[in-house]
Amino acid sequence: MNKKIAVTCDENNTLTDFIGLSHIIIFENDNNDWYIRKRFPFNFTNIKTTQEIRDYTRNLILKLDDCQIIASMSINGLIYNVFDRMKFAIFEIDKLDKNMLNKIITDIYKSLHQINSNVSVPTVPVETTDGIYYLDLIKLQKAYPDISSKKALRKFIDTTPFMRLDLVCSHIPAWLKTSEYDSKLEISTKKSGSSLLASINKKCADYSHSY
Structure with a gap:
């Protein structure tokens, strides 16, 4: 700490x-x-x-x-x-x-x-306010090494209506940069100490599946 x-x-x-x-x-x-x-x-x-x-x-x-x-x-x-x-x-x-x-x-x-x-580490994004979710991928993978970024995020991104996902990570998972998701998502990043804070939004074309 x-x-x-x-x-x-x-x-x-x-x-x-x-x-x-x-x-x-x-x-x-x-x-x-x-x-x-x-x-x-x-x-x-x-x-x-x-x-x-x-x-x-x-x-x-x-x-x-x-x-x-x-x-x-x-x-x-x-x-x-x-x-x-x-x-x-x-x-x-x-x-x-x-x-x-x-x-x-x-x-x-x-x-x-x-x-x-007594407090478990969330294994999926947690809603912090309406339509906005948060997940610390670094803490998750430290607590559960067997859970990959894809296992933690793919179902959420594919099926959950969300406005923004704030993700703490060491780097952007490579699978999020593939053509499958590049056409659906906008990802912006900023340094947060030794970590990376990524804000993930659905592009307009995909809003039919969100709020």
Whole structure:
């Protein structure tokens, strides 16, 4: 587990909740000390509808790269649900300092064995919001080496109506680049730490089988 924690901060770099959020700071520990790995502006100003909140939260998660820990003064409702469904470790904290960051990591390590023994790794894409699915192919194949990318994805792509599939992988599976699927799918990619995040959409010609 990497030691990266995303924290919600206001414009004064002070801990805040998602209402007062001005930007996100990602702290990383290099086994000696904490330092700021990444800082970027982000807020939910003028975001009102349920769908907007879900979409903005998912956009935020994409910006966090391989960070899987979120800490805030308060996190609940739809925002909490999206982070929870994306398997984030979620913490509500009342102060921001090195001791608190260390405590978060300690708490995670203490519960890691229990989490690993009680939470199964999804073997098929999981719907995170209406029509949008997610699968971490790297975690899947580490947990189940006998499950190939084709076994995990082909039936889903062929039979499931979806708007977008977000796939974490080390590379795009070669079979998705064949003519059979090249005519059906649009695939865009971006680096996510040492992994690749692929967003897969059905082309217009195939929308008769989707939403």
